[in-house]
Amino acid sequence: MSAKIEETSIKHLDRLYEIETECFETEAFTKQQIAYLLTDYNSVGLVAKVNGEIAGFIIGKVYANGKSATGHILTIDVSPKHRRRGIGLKLLHEIEKAFTDKGVKICCLEAREDNIAALNLYRKHGYKIVGRLKNYYGSANGVCLRKVLT
Template sequence: MEVKIETATTKLLDTLYKIEMQCFDEEAFSKRQIAYLLTDYNTIALAAKANTEVAGFIIAQIESGETEYGHIITLNVAPSYRHKGIAIKMLQELEGSFKQRGISECRLEVREDNHAAIKLYHKLGYQTMLKLERYYGKKHGLYLKKTL
């Protein structure tokens, strides 16, 4: 299976929203939110295409703190394409884009019980910085960070 990572645009909105709904329940972004994110000037959005089908996508933003940092907003791989290294591929491509822009840190929030995602991020060198109490309604979150 050939997997290509390319920029995601609003042309893919319906497909991305469908995948978002397959990946998240109440935490899923609405179609409107995804459309907004895809068009925001601070956004980097990538889609993974397996042969010609969209298998997953990642959306991140460049945030300004004391220094600029990358912030992963959502990461999704459609259920039928999981365990094939697609999330790793998208994350590596995203990190490369950040580095090209001179950004040396990437941060994200993840639900504390999302063991698959936490394992994935730890594997790529993200470190858990702190617990976010009730960040997802009643559920706690974790704040992770990686120096690129």
């Protein structure tokens, strides 16, 4: 069954935190951090539902920048049992649409340089590595990726 994308809110906090802890052993956002992101005025949060269950989510933020705006994806998580079915790509696609509606021209994000799944996903969706971030994740390096939205 294909995933349905919906806006999320604080009412999904418990499930989003559950998925966050399934996705990240270390470096997981705390429940408080997710709550903050979900309630921030500039945030965009979406969930992917499969058979009514939340299978994954994405949260980003819009930064006004003069006449245009920049979108920053803060987290994208798909529950392990729902992976490799296109949900990550769908979440990215939908948040970019939401960003575009808010005037965003450029979307950026960071990832661990050893996160092959995420890097392949982003590359497949048109993101390019534009910088390296030494020790961005404690002792692990990060990369900074960027895409011009059309």
